[in-house]
Amino acid sequence: MRTLLSLASLLLLVALAACSGGELVGIHVHLQTDGSGLVTLRALAEPGAAGAAEARTQGVTWKGRAGLTCSQGSFPQIEGLKLGNGGIRFLADLGDQRPNLRVFLQRGPDAEWVKALAPDLAARQAMAKIYDPTGRTREIGDVLRLEVSVPGQVFASGVRPTGRGVEAGHEGKRAYLLLPVRTALETGDEFEWSFSW
Numbered sequence: 001m002r003t004l005l006s007l008a009s010l011l012l013l014v015a016l017a018a019c020s021g022g023e024l025v026g027i028h029v030h031l032q033t034d035g036s037g038l039v040t041l042r043a044l045a046e047p048g049a050a051g052a053a054e055a056r057t058q059g060v061t062w063k064g065r066a067g068l069t070c071s072q073g074s075f076p077q078i079e080g081l082k083l084g085n086g087g088i089r090f091l092a093d094l095g096d097q098r099p100n101l102r103v104f105l106q107r108g109p110d111a112e113w114v115k116a117l118a119p120d121l122a123a124r125q126a127m128a129k130i131y132d133p134t135g136r137t138r139e140i141g142d143v144l145r146l147e148v149s150v151p152g153q154v155f156a157s158g159v160r161p162t163g164r165g166v167e168a169g170h171e172g173k174r175a176y177l178l179l180p181v182r183t184a185l186e187t188g189d190e191f192e193w194s195f196s197w
Contacts, residue, residue, distance in 0.1 A: 025044050026041075030148075041083075044118050050062070050065075064130050103192070108186070109185055119141075147174055163186070165182075166178065166183055
């Protein structure tokens with residue numbers, strides 16, 4: 001019986017995690033040893049035009065849309081990559097001894113990079129009702145996930161200043177930063193996220 005209860009609890013947690021709209025939006029960088037790489041952006045947006053499924057459905061009066069826009073491109077050097085009109089910039093030391101990367105993230109109500117990835121709270125709440133019609137998800141795209149894949153095993157990842165809900169971590173060859181949209185839009189010093197491999 002205890003095993004069945006544990007299994008049921010685990011399945012419930014997995015189901016709730018699957019319904020979470022938390023980390024849909026963000027930035028992923030795949031960094032090569034020479035400093036070049038790929039960047040992928042995932043932004044929450046309200047599509048202006050009907051998608052194929054919507055256009056091919058009859059007998060419905062549509063009331064709203066929610067969409068995730070994904071873009072990917074390459075860059076020749078990580079230090080030349082600037083996102084959100086310079087709101088995110090990178091400083092790398094890719095030498096043989098303990099390579100590391102520092103990422104500087106603008107913070108405050110004027111942080112364009114945040115607004116480009118996640119619309120305002122009212123829009124995120126309205127889109128949550130479309131994303132999860134059961135009503136369990138109250139806000140979608142409320143946490144920005146920044147992730148960098150590097151050529152070696154990451155052994156340290158940290159961010160300063162700390163803030164409500166801010167988390168820096170690492171797993172294998174990836175470092176990640178979870179940054180709540182609310183915290184990113186609060187007035188304060190820019191975030192400096194750094195990690196080594």
